[in-house]
Amino acid sequence: MLRGLFGGAAALALVLSAGLASAQDFSADRISQDIRHISSDEFQGRYPGTEGERMTLAWLQAQYEAMGLAPGGPDGQWLQPVELKRYTPVEGATVASWTGPDGTVHTLAPGTDIMVRAATNDGRADIAGAGLVFAGYGIHAPERNWDDWGDIDVRGKVVIVMGGEPTAEAVTGRFNGVYPTAYSNGWYKSDEAFRRGAVGVIVLAMVPADNPGWLRSAQFNNRQRTLTPGAADLEFSGSINHDTGMAWAAAANVDPALLTTVDTGTFKAVALDGVTLSVRAEETIDTLVTHNLLARIPGTTRPEETIIYSAHWDHVGVGADHVSPVSTTEDNIYNGAWDNASGTAGIVEMARQIAAAPRPARSIVFAHMAAEEMGLLGSYGYAANPVYPLETTVADINIDMLPLSGPTRDIAIFGKGQNTLEDDLAVLAAEEGRVITDDRQPEQGFYTRSDHFPFVRMGVPALMTWHGVDWDEGGVEAGQAAWDAKFGADYHKPSDEWSADWDLRSAVENLTLLYKLGLQLANGDAWPTWKPDSEFGAIRTTSDAARQ
Template identity: 35%
Template sequence: MKRYFSLTLITTAILAGCATTSITSDDVAKGYNSIQADEIAKHVKVLASDEFGGRAPSSEGEKLTLDYLTKEFTALGFEPGNGDSFFQEVPLVSLEADSDMVLNIGGKDYQYKKDMVMGSSRISAQEGIENSELVFVGYGVNAPEYNWNDYEGLDVKGKTVVMLVNDPGFATKDPNLFTGDAMTYYGRWTYKYEEASRQGAAGAIIIHETAPASYPWSVVENSWSGEQFGFVKDNNNIDRVAVEGWVTVDVAKELFTKAGLDFDTAKAEAAKGAYHVDMGDLAATVNVKNTIKKSVSYNFIATLPGSKTPDEHIIYSAHWDHLGTDENRKGDQIYNGAHDNATGTAGMIEVAEAFTKLGKRPDRSMTFLAVTAEEQGLLGSKYYAANPVIPANKTVANINMDSLNLLGKVKDISVVGIGKSQMDELLATAAKEQGRTVSGDPKPSSGGYYRSDHFAFANMGVPAMYAGGGSEAFDEETANYRKRMSLVLRGCYHQPCDRYRDEWDLSGAVQDLQLFYKVGFDISQQSQWPTWNENSEFQRK
């Protein structure tokens, strides 16, 4: 049975309007209640099917995905969002490192995937480091606003820097250090390689630890091996370090011992303040042989033009891509990416359909953007931000959908990066109408606000919301289901076991999508644009 929803946050103009052409609360409820679990499941089954092969960029799976999105949005009456096209071309280059490599340090060979994963972002057939001195640079952070520089007084040209993952705030839990337990962008692997490159290092190695990384070593194995996508640049990325990669914490401890250092002691010192130390006579040698392929992938963009101010857009985003197929893997070779992110892509279709149930179009345009190459470092959204189809000063807000709730209804809703913008208040008001509360960031230490496609919009100055799920089960039956399903899904992030399951309870995903629809509608009708909070690092440019 469809449950109809009492909608209270309708704009003053709508509440006061008596004309039959106005959007009524009943109209909004039709869209709200059109979002259904069986429809979400239908889309996920297709997108995460073996036929789509894991939806890797520039693959047959991409073509199938884009064809599916085009068919669905055309049927809904949406218009191409990029002129007369649904697509935005994203030039990419893929680099696949030959797995037949070893990392030699201190006379010992460390094995690919088992001990380390190395690669190069340079668009070059072969890169490497030879007898490159190792320097431990703590967290590898240069952050003037936090009065922190692990590279201060250090010349790393020709050397290989070794770094901890995350940032000092996570290690100390001190709320006055960086942002305490909540990871900043300085804790992300992308930043660490970028800063090492700026410092002129030859190589950059991150020490993997599960808790501060927020994922196990198996994710490093699968995500940083195989094809790695990047942008085509005139300089062929020669400004990047020659070699970048990861080692396990066990390898790191062994190396520190060889260098006459204690890993735990050095780690503790690194959390106290800017820190670096030479690693004795240890030097690294590794050769990376790349197979290079240049290709074009696509962002998908569709628009439902607004009735009053069509040049102002609320943008919903989700990434359509996943890790593709690994033909060198034994057993199941397809990374179907059902949860991550066929669910978000399916949810985007459902929210889009809800807006077509209103009878009249919202005042502002509703635009849906499915981006490519998120799994490769948010490349599709980064490219969009650098080449926006809709200018930032015409983009009112962004609502991002990545990995929807599979664990049933909840009494709360989690907000990643809570406290950054007025989007939280709009969400809280809509959630209250569902009898739910906003519970905040479920895992601030993972730096989730810097790890999905809304981050590109935030960098553009556009208030961006990334929310979903929660921790407080709706009832005892749901609580028991959540325990059982959590065990089933454990360890499936970026693994072949991330596939569609009939036993999923998508009622929680329906709850969240209804909120995203409601928040977007409210923004579309209000005269004021959402703003960033004063304490946010993001502001309108």
Template identity: 40%
Template structure:
């Protein structure tokens, strides 16, 4: 059986050769687009805000000026995305009774609770018992069940972040969860969903920097502001009344009061025979929730294909960030999101301009700027469930999230572990440019499940999220890693993620060229990239195989 790479190479070679000029990108214009989107006047680009209105208008204007056509339903630039918006009214009243002694908790300090998105207009928990349920995983296909039939109704699940084998040494873990590579079972979103299936009253995730891959500041800033969700028929089936995080130091106190050692219990949770453990603690929580249904927007530009306009290649990026939230040490409350993800939108616009200047591709190209990524990939989730262009004949999707690097790099990667023909195409195009693909060096962060390609992959669409390299021309891998860690620690999901005059943009032209060439090769071919035989998304793609004959 021929490999995916061989099949794709053979198919691409059959495509008609076009004498095309090399794409050109205006990096100064890219920089100005990032600067504008990250300006304080855009108020952090939160959905359902004045900042959203400015952002949508800006992207529409830039797409139109680039020569793109409106790609939304009914000839519009936008696709309506109905969302449930919820806010905690005032400061939540939170207290913990540990070993018979009550203590107040301060939102954002020891604990960070999210406004309820389960349909309730308030949360009132009285003396709700806390139960440690390990990693909170139920995975029958892996022979794993952290719950063992425990009755969790009315109780609060206390769970570890990441997978049971993330920190395990040889012989300590008994589950097949990918080692350092996070599976979906390691994501906090899964743990909340499982809590709802278990009938729990709440889920509190214990924060630790390494398994979470970010600090407490990121947790606080991401969870104590406005929450959004897609509009669900039964929201309580997906969300428990109280969702939140607690600091590791508080967790250590909880375990000690129950006569337990935190590190010892973490090791116990790596074994299949782990059973839930009641903690000698209970929580009181009381706060009103203001919930309302709003409409946010995906912005869509399109260049119709000249030969197969009903077939589509998509470039995507999310336009939103966290908006206005908790102040940092300097009193700054605007979460500008320059790298995350004004840079992705600026890249999307540059690619649109480049394609518009060139002869039309055989297939159509869609430029999709999605909403509410920071609230759970909601804009892409909605598009995946309500596609404007059929997913069966969408040949592939290339996503761009936090694409701005710290300088020109020899290498590049994608978020997470993926096995599909679209990656083979990216690697082949990179080779032509003298670039080296390397596997995601931080699969423990669960990057595959944290960006807008994931909802499309769940629908079967071949989808990847591009990440710039870390083997920098100036300083190599050591400097690349250090700068990446500095960004995660000091700026990611913090007000400090701001536009910077004179920052190093030398990665942008090479990376945009690689992304352009990959999308162009796919759009001008008759290739239908496939998932590998063992990929979890192959079965979903196979359901629509007849549409691609």
């Protein structure tokens, strides 16, 4: 009898706990006022390294202290410093030449024949007589039965690759069709070449030397670049036009028809025998220190296992150079109310609601990432130096630009088909009569463009919800038109300012689903997984033992 009584009490406690966990009360008005505050002119566009950063981080810390949350950064601090190295080419310092099998040296004109950047490690490149290898698209994708590399040895050599990924109709089914995969990105090609021992990567542009686009890109090649934390430590990267590439191929007796095979799936990397490349380049380096802010709710029984909610706090500052004086004659402050004061406020509101629920078994971290607008750099900084081991990070749930509409039947996500988090979300959405869709904009390449992606690259399952356009009132026709108009009018423009007219009902709908998903993960023992054809599954597999 006593055993049955205690069993019933335990069951009742579990029911009550679940009830408390789901008794959230997301406030559209509170979210709106938080957005209004941190996107005001006073914050001057929240650019990293400015007074706007200091004010934003101070405001965030005050919110979490008021909730009673613990600092989640390194060494029990609120902030995680992220050191960003910025590289600027030294004028006239780039010298490049190639040597053919007959020993003749051919000078390459920077900006005309070749473009070179030494924006890695110490900002200096000094490569003499390096061999050349043409590696097609530079893709090694066993899960897609694709391998451009074969068994060639590229240690100490310079690898030449095509941009993008295969587009021939016969093979696009191996990739994601209209949605580009990670293999299309330059960072992937550099990482793969570096992993194999290459000292440099050159992208072959399939245009002649006098192509206007090629010449225009040369004008921008000397702009300052910020190195992505954790990026491949190559000596240099660069690009060549078709004319330079064909001259190298001819010298090495490589048939130009080889280019027609790169989309077949049968191509294997080819050495340009007898042709070598020499490059010298130098760049000055300065350092910008910015900060991620992290707050944490420690788990009760498995605190070493972590769910992360993330959003970037930064925007693009004031004026074209981000740090201009505020104009007295025109609006030159990029307030970033939608992008991403809205996501920042959404994470703070998420923390308020989860802090009011019973503490979960696993830990939950609320991460406000820096320098997203500079290339996801705060998130990459975290991924390169994680405060909590990535092997036991259950998932990242990222919010960037809350939807501004009435309720929708759909909940869009980036990277549909990648991992099982979308399946978990689909079950929760179905309970409310909603469905999961892709982002409907494959041309944007959204999956690689927000702070979930550095986690993805390290193998951590991640989810980012986007804007539903199938409105309960008006359907897709009305919803898509409204989205297109809003994005076209305000994205990355000074007009992205808070408005009392914003409809945040869809935002509250999405936040509520993400709240349920996060607590389901935090109170369970499941580990989301990558789907069989995902390019990120193999990375996660290497740390399987940590999750046993």
